Amino acid sequence: MRKGVSSLWAGLWDDISGPRTITVPCTVEIEQSFDSLHAHAVPEGIMLRPGDRVVVNGAPSSIAYGSSTSYETTATIFRAGPLTRLWTELSAFAELTELYHCGFEPKEYAAEEAAA
Numbered sequence: 001m002r003k004g005v006s007s008l009w010a011g012l013w014d015d016i017s018g019p020r021t022i023t024v025p026c027t028v029e030i031e032q033s034f035d036s037l038h039a040h041a042v043p044e045g046i047m048l049r050p051g052d053r054v055v056v057n058g059a060p061s062s063i064a065y066g067s068s069t070s071y072e073t074t075a076t077i078f079r080a081g082p083l084t085r086l087w088t089e090l091s092a093f094a095e096l097t098e099l100y101h102c103g104f105e106p107k108e109y110a111a112e113e114a115a116a
Contacts, residue, residue, distance in 0.1 A: 026056060026075035031068040043075045051080025051088035
């Protein structure tokens, strides 16, 4: 009985105390051309959650202009704990609600406020 309770507390402490790390395969697509400059890293076989951090291992520092490349590598996922996940979701919601404020007032209303 004692062993079961201690493992429960240890698991709970691991969830609260900090990130767990997981290494997974990852596909990286990079393009540097006149039309596009982008890099996409897609970790395979794992669902990312709010607050998780992804570090791509072995990423190239640069590619030649006008080229596009895709390669397989690994990525290290740092899992967020429940408190970090909650904070990320709340702060994202607050950031989103700031967007509601911009540009949805009629021009006449905005001109009246500026005159007042």
